[in-house]
Amino acid sequence: MAQQDRRDFIKKMGGLSTGLLALSGIDDTWLEELAIVRQEVEQMSPYDAARYEPFWLQIQQAFRQSPHFINLENGYFSPQPLEVMQAQMENIRMINEIPSFYMRKRQAEEKQGVKRQLAQLAGCGPEEIVITRNTTESLDTIIAGLDFEAGDEAILCDQDYGSMQEAFQQRAKRHGLVLKWVDVPLHPKSDSEIVESYEKAITPKTKVMLVTQLINISGQILPVRKICDMAHSHGVEVIVDGAHAFAQLNFKIPDLNCDYFGASLHKWLCCPLGAGIMYVKKDKISKVWPLFGDVAFPEDDIRKFEHIGTHPVSTHLTISSAIRFHQLVGPERKQARLHYLKNYWTSAVKDLDRVILNTPLSPDRSSAIANIAVEGMTPSELSAYFYDKHRIFTVAINRKSVKGVRVTPHLYTRMADLDAFIEAIREVAG
């Protein structure tokens, strides 16, 4: 590649330093090859780009994985690309060199800069978001911070994440909130079937509902915008659990028309562990009490939620690098690739006699995650079989409404890994 082209490309990548990459084990050749294939995918539709292996081969090399097993359990959290991990180490080193000087003189401004970048990615203003540790902190702050009277009602679903269910259960125990539970079908016939199941649970006492944008145990994507519009038409607020949706699906938070939103950045944005986002719509901020006391900021100022004490600022700073990597892959391409990987293995096994897929497969109803069961085997037996016999790591899900093994490929998953997984399924269910 010509020197000028190379410089232009590096500039476009946001000043990614080749020195830093070399330190992380990625060299200039990688950068140059990536530049070439990236120019090629830029000309393609996301559908075609998702299948263009030379590009994904370069992306795979941005991650380092254990050679001892195939990791198809990327739903818990994401490994960081080497570049992001290196930035995290640099940030730790920098803060360690100028410890309280950094905290007193530079922390506020630099964190504000990161917040602006994150807000831009989320499609909202920095005055509507807080950087938290994770989805649990974001959503539990909201669930704990809203005013409820005894007898008020909240709607949630049996497939919502346990921490949020428990936060609501605690409000029920402590303040007399009444919980109404909705069942979401595993294979809905239409969006309206889902919207109606939430609508039917609304009564004049309903104040709020929790909606999981992408259900972690089945991989199903819910029609959140339609649910929010319906809820608002009844005067009900919506809290969206976007733990798995943020940076896996290509959307902006305001597209959802929700009131509150939380996600973990260590899942699909590939940040270091312990980074999350909380969004509160501007006109709702004054309704929510902060978890940690604050009287310094006005009630309608989002910064009232940032009174969290001394914390690892390096992680906040590293969000910048993770956003840069995310943009380098391309949010639309990323979603298309993850969907393609899921479809690749599910379409190869879905017609086997004993296979049950607990995930709707169309592009608007699922992305990377799918859940598979094999008749005659418990979820634990099946996931143990994958690992013990084939060294493929998955996770068993044994909930009332979803029983099977959750399978979550990632950007670094190789097609050969999926072929090995398909063979393992054929062997056990064929």
Ligand SMILES: Cc1ncc(COP(=O)(O)O)c(C=O)c1O
């Ligand atoms: C749907 C959903 N919500 C919330 C969470 C909690 O995320 P964290 O542990 O990062 O707070 C998870 C974690 O897997 C999840 O899948």
